[in-house]
Amino acid sequence: MKLLNRFYQVSSSTLTHSFDASAYLLDTDEGLYLIDCGTPEGYAKCLANIGSLGYDPRQLKAIIGTHGHYDHLGAAALFKRDFGTQLWMHALDRVQVESGDAIKTTAAILYGSVFTPCLVDRLLTDGERLNFGNMELQILHTPGHTLGSVSISLKTSRMVVLIAADTLYGGFSPRIGSDEELWKISLDRLCGMNFDLMSFGHCSPGLVTDVATRLDCARRSFAIYYNPWFKDFAQQYTY
Protein backbone atom coordinates (compact mmCIF):
# COMPACT_ATOMS: atom_id res chain seq x y z
CA MET A 1 0.00 0.00 0.00
CA LYS A 2 1.49 3.31 -1.10
CA LEU A 3 1.67 5.96 1.64
CA LEU A 4 3.88 8.58 -0.01
CA ASN A 5 6.22 8.63 -2.98
CA ARG A 6 8.64 5.72 -2.57
CA PHE A 7 7.25 4.96 0.91
CA TYR A 8 4.94 1.97 1.36
CA GLN A 9 3.26 -0.07 4.08
CA VAL A 10 3.85 -3.79 3.53
CA SER A 11 2.65 -5.37 6.79
CA SER A 12 -0.10 -4.90 9.34
CA SER A 13 -2.77 -6.99 11.01
CA THR A 14 -4.98 -6.50 7.95
CA LEU A 15 -2.36 -6.41 5.18
CA THR A 16 -0.54 -9.61 6.13
CA HIS A 17 -1.42 -11.51 9.34
CA SER A 18 -3.34 -10.69 12.50
CA PHE A 19 -0.12 -10.98 14.51
CA ASP A 20 1.70 -8.34 12.47
CA ALA A 21 2.54 -4.81 13.49
CA SER A 22 2.99 -2.08 10.90
CA ALA A 23 6.04 -2.47 8.64
CA TYR A 24 7.20 -0.13 5.89
CA LEU A 25 9.24 -0.31 2.70
CA LEU A 26 11.49 2.62 1.81
CA ASP A 27 12.73 3.01 -1.77
CA THR A 28 15.71 5.28 -1.21
CA ASP A 29 18.50 6.57 -3.43
CA GLU A 30 20.75 4.29 -1.37
CA GLY A 31 18.66 1.14 -1.80
CA LEU A 32 15.65 -0.61 -0.30
CA TYR A 33 15.06 -0.66 3.44
CA LEU A 34 12.34 -1.97 5.71
CA ILE A 35 11.22 -0.41 8.96
CA ASP A 36 10.20 -3.51 10.94
CA CYS A 37 9.14 -6.66 9.10
CA GLY A 38 6.31 -8.47 10.92
CA THR A 39 6.11 -12.12 11.95
CA PRO A 40 6.90 -15.43 10.28
CA GLU A 41 3.15 -15.97 9.99
CA GLY A 42 2.87 -12.91 7.77
CA TYR A 43 6.18 -13.38 5.96
CA ALA A 44 4.90 -14.84 2.67
CA LYS A 45 2.28 -12.14 2.33
CA CYS A 46 4.78 -9.44 3.19
CA LEU A 47 7.04 -10.71 0.40
CA ALA A 48 4.06 -10.77 -1.95
CA ASN A 49 3.25 -7.18 -1.02
CA ILE A 50 6.82 -6.10 -1.72
CA GLY A 51 6.70 -7.91 -5.07
CA SER A 52 3.34 -6.46 -6.03
CA LEU A 53 4.80 -2.98 -5.59
CA GLY A 54 7.46 -3.88 -8.15
CA TYR A 55 10.35 -4.46 -5.78
CA ASP A 56 12.61 -7.46 -5.32
CA PRO A 57 13.31 -8.46 -1.69
CA ARG A 58 16.78 -9.56 -2.74
CA GLN A 59 17.56 -5.85 -3.04
CA LEU A 60 16.74 -5.15 0.59
CA LYS A 61 19.74 -3.78 2.42
CA ALA A 62 18.51 -3.75 6.00
CA ILE A 63 15.59 -3.93 8.36
CA ILE A 64 15.58 -0.94 10.68
CA GLY A 65 13.97 -2.39 13.79
CA THR A 66 11.92 -0.20 16.13
CA HIS A 67 12.23 -2.67 19.02
CA GLY A 68 12.76 -6.33 19.79
CA HIS A 69 9.24 -7.74 19.69
CA TYR A 70 7.89 -10.69 17.73
CA ASP A 71 5.17 -8.73 15.91
CA HIS A 72 7.76 -6.23 14.65
CA LEU A 73 10.88 -8.32 14.06
CA GLY A 74 9.84 -11.98 14.28
CA ALA A 75 10.54 -12.48 10.57
CA ALA A 76 13.96 -10.80 10.63
CA ALA A 77 15.73 -14.18 10.72
CA LEU A 78 13.79 -15.26 7.61
CA PHE A 79 14.78 -12.14 5.68
CA LYS A 80 18.39 -12.72 6.70
CA ARG A 81 18.26 -16.41 5.76
CA ASP A 82 16.59 -15.88 2.39
CA PHE A 83 18.02 -12.57 1.23
CA GLY A 84 20.92 -11.70 3.53
CA THR A 85 19.03 -8.66 4.82
CA GLN A 86 20.82 -6.98 7.70
CA LEU A 87 19.12 -6.07 10.96
CA TRP A 88 19.78 -2.71 12.55
CA MET A 89 18.36 -1.79 15.95
CA HIS A 90 19.10 -0.22 19.33
CA ALA A 91 21.57 -1.95 21.63
CA LEU A 92 19.18 -2.24 24.58
CA ASP A 93 16.87 -4.69 22.77
CA ARG A 94 19.68 -6.57 21.10
CA VAL A 95 20.14 -9.44 23.52
CA GLN A 96 16.52 -10.57 23.43
CA VAL A 97 16.57 -10.67 19.62
CA GLU A 98 19.90 -12.45 19.35
CA SER A 99 18.89 -15.02 21.98
CA GLY A 100 15.22 -15.36 20.96
CA ASP A 101 14.08 -14.63 24.52
CA ALA A 102 10.56 -16.10 24.67
CA ILE A 103 9.27 -13.54 27.17
CA LYS A 104 11.05 -10.32 26.27
CA THR A 105 10.29 -10.73 22.56
CA THR A 106 6.65 -11.49 23.58
CA ALA A 107 6.68 -14.48 21.19
CA ALA A 108 5.56 -17.02 23.80
CA ILE A 109 3.42 -14.89 26.06
CA LEU A 110 1.37 -13.08 23.41
CA TYR A 111 1.59 -15.27 20.30
CA GLY A 112 2.31 -18.83 21.46
CA SER A 113 5.17 -18.87 19.01
CA VAL A 114 8.96 -18.98 18.85
CA PHE A 115 11.22 -16.03 18.08
CA THR A 116 13.99 -17.33 15.85
CA PRO A 117 17.18 -15.64 17.03
CA CYS A 118 18.67 -13.12 14.63
CA LEU A 119 22.06 -11.45 14.82
CA VAL A 120 22.05 -7.67 14.84
CA ASP A 121 24.39 -6.20 12.23
CA ARG A 122 24.42 -2.57 13.28
CA LEU A 123 23.42 -0.70 16.40
CA LEU A 124 21.33 2.43 16.11
CA THR A 125 22.02 5.34 18.45
CA ASP A 126 19.92 8.26 19.58
CA GLY A 127 20.10 11.24 17.25
CA GLU A 128 21.81 9.27 14.49
CA ARG A 129 20.86 10.41 11.01
CA LEU A 130 20.73 7.90 8.17
CA ASN A 131 21.01 9.90 4.96
CA PHE A 132 19.61 7.90 2.07
CA GLY A 133 19.52 10.74 -0.47
CA ASN A 134 15.81 11.25 -1.07
CA MET A 135 15.05 10.42 2.56
CA GLU A 136 16.76 11.10 5.86
CA LEU A 137 15.91 9.00 8.89
CA GLN A 138 16.65 10.37 12.32
CA ILE A 139 16.75 7.76 15.07
CA LEU A 140 15.02 8.84 18.28
CA HIS A 141 15.68 6.56 21.23
CA THR A 142 12.28 6.54 22.95
CA PRO A 143 12.47 3.94 25.74
CA GLY A 144 9.40 3.02 27.76
CA HIS A 145 7.53 0.23 25.98
CA THR A 146 10.90 -1.53 25.90
CA LEU A 147 14.27 -0.13 26.89
CA GLY A 148 15.56 -0.30 23.33
CA SER A 149 12.54 1.20 21.60
CA VAL A 150 13.23 3.78 18.93
CA SER A 151 10.95 6.07 16.98
CA ILE A 152 11.96 7.27 13.55
CA SER A 153 11.63 10.75 12.10
CA LEU A 154 11.51 10.25 8.35
CA LYS A 155 12.23 13.41 6.39
CA THR A 156 11.44 13.67 2.70
CA SER A 157 11.79 16.74 0.49
CA ARG A 158 8.25 17.73 1.41
CA MET A 159 7.43 16.57 4.92
CA VAL A 160 8.46 14.91 8.15
CA VAL A 161 6.80 11.64 9.15
CA LEU A 162 6.96 10.13 12.63
CA ILE A 163 7.14 6.34 12.78
CA ALA A 164 6.34 5.92 16.46
CA ALA A 165 5.86 2.12 16.54
CA ASP A 166 4.86 0.94 20.02
CA THR A 167 6.08 4.09 21.73
CA LEU A 168 2.48 5.13 21.07
CA TYR A 169 -0.18 2.83 22.46
CA GLY A 170 2.16 -0.08 23.09
CA GLY A 171 1.59 -2.46 25.99
CA PHE A 172 3.13 -1.98 29.42
CA SER A 173 4.69 -4.82 31.37
CA PRO A 174 7.84 -5.01 33.47
CA ARG A 175 8.23 -8.54 32.07
CA ILE A 176 9.09 -7.07 28.68
CA GLY A 177 11.25 -4.32 30.11
CA SER A 178 8.68 -1.51 30.16
CA ASP A 179 9.58 1.54 32.22
CA GLU A 180 6.90 4.07 33.04
CA GLU A 181 9.14 7.02 33.91
CA LEU A 182 11.27 6.64 30.81
CA TRP A 183 8.13 6.28 28.70
CA LYS A 184 6.74 9.60 29.97
CA ILE A 185 10.00 11.32 29.08
CA SER A 186 9.90 9.77 25.60
CA LEU A 187 6.33 10.92 25.02
CA ASP A 188 7.22 14.43 26.20
CA ARG A 189 10.08 14.43 23.75
CA LEU A 190 7.88 13.46 20.80
CA CYS A 191 5.26 16.03 21.86
CA GLY A 192 7.95 18.71 21.67
CA MET A 193 8.83 17.92 18.07
CA ASN A 194 7.13 18.84 14.82
CA PHE A 195 5.80 16.24 12.40
CA ASP A 196 3.47 16.50 9.43
CA LEU A 197 2.22 12.91 9.54
CA MET A 198 2.68 9.87 11.72
CA SER A 199 2.02 6.18 12.14
CA PHE A 200 2.30 3.80 15.04
CA GLY A 201 2.66 0.10 15.52
CA HIS A 202 -0.90 -1.13 15.65
CA CYS A 203 -3.27 0.97 13.60
CA SER A 204 -5.07 0.79 10.30
CA PRO A 205 -2.71 1.07 7.33
CA GLY A 206 -2.11 4.69 6.51
CA LEU A 207 -0.75 7.87 8.03
CA VAL A 208 -2.33 10.02 10.70
CA THR A 209 -2.67 13.78 10.28
CA ASP A 210 -3.05 16.40 13.03
CA VAL A 211 -0.03 14.89 14.69
CA ALA A 212 0.48 17.39 17.50
CA THR A 213 -3.09 16.88 18.73
CA ARG A 214 -2.84 13.12 18.52
CA LEU A 215 0.49 13.01 20.32
CA ASP A 216 -0.86 15.24 23.06
CA CYS A 217 -3.93 12.99 23.38
CA ALA A 218 -1.68 9.95 23.73
CA ARG A 219 0.50 11.69 26.30
CA ARG A 220 -2.46 12.71 28.43
CA SER A 221 -4.01 9.23 28.34
CA PHE A 222 -0.81 7.51 29.40
CA ALA A 223 -1.91 7.24 33.07
CA ILE A 224 -5.03 5.34 32.02
CA TYR A 225 -3.32 2.18 33.20
CA TYR A 226 -4.14 3.17 36.74
CA ASN A 227 -7.87 3.34 36.17
CA PRO A 228 -9.67 0.27 34.85
CA TRP A 229 -12.90 2.24 34.38
CA PHE A 230 -11.61 4.34 31.55
CA LYS A 231 -12.43 3.25 28.05
CA ASP A 232 -9.61 1.37 26.43
CA PHE A 233 -7.42 2.91 23.74
CA ALA A 234 -9.19 1.23 20.86
CA GLN A 235 -12.46 2.84 21.88
CA GLN A 236 -10.88 6.21 22.39
CA TYR A 237 -8.86 6.19 19.22
CA THR A 238 -11.47 7.46 16.80
CA TYR A 239 -11.50 10.49 14.58
Ligand SMILES: [Fe+2]
Ligand atom coordinates in the same frame (compact mmCIF):
# COMPACT_ATOMS: atom_id res chain seq x y z
FE1 LIG B 1 6.03 -4.03 21.07
